[in-house]
Amino acid sequence: MEALAHAAFEILERIILGTARVLIPLASNGRWRCDEPSTRTAPRPSGLLSYQANGQRFITDTGQLLVGVVFYAVTGGAFILSLG
Template sequence: MTLLVDCLPAFFLAFKVVLWFVQAGSITRCHNWTDEMLDALAVLLWSAVEFVLVVTAKWLVPRLSLGRWRAESLDGSEGRVHGPAGALSFRRDGKRVLTPTGLLFVGVAFYALVGLAAAGLAALTESG
């Protein structure tokens, strides 16, 4: 449950961006409003993809590191207080802590490895 609560701000941010497009009037004022709507839809879609990547990494990191690493809360400011600017991870209380940006990289790397493994398995089954 806490994982869901930690990740809700990402969805709220995407929703706010779409509302901003509508409230700013750029969608109705523009003669080609489909471009603006597609941009808003792309932002919403990317937010969902980013949510999946970060949640996957947030679940994987403590398990693969056997508890030596942990993930920072997505709406927390722990990284700003204890880590250097722009850091992907930092050390605190003897544990490596991954920031949300670091979690995004871990999620992308995980799904890239899953994709490569699936492609390799498909190539093996096809040749055999």
Template sequence: MTDFIVAALWTVLELILLVTGRLAVRALTLGRWRNAELRRNESRILGAAGALSFKVAGQRVVTETGQIVAGALFYVAVVAGVVLWVHSF
């Protein structure tokens, strides 16, 4: 039972990081980069060019793994900003 709970929590965490990474990539690159489609096998077919991102027709495409990394980095930056803000008082 514990394994099921841990797997479910890990799935939820991964989904949160993925959605955050998708939004961060879209917002920070202002449309110059795009996210790989989740339901298509674009990352599996063309992902050999790069684990986190690759180029297709001159446009950078961020893979699912790259989106998770971007989401994690976003939350690291938020936590660092909050810590620096709290210590400034």
């Protein structure tokens, strides 16, 4: 049962991160990029939501989770309000 909960959380996290990876470049007209651990070229400061390296602005994984959760909270709230 614990493995099922862990798998469900991983799927939810990937959906939220995927949403943020689409929304951030669109909303910022390409000025902000999403940080991906596989393509990270410079060390990033820990505990930050965003940082700047080599003239580029990056949003960390934590920042992407925050953007994704806020997006789904606003979208869900708007949907619930539209039902009433």
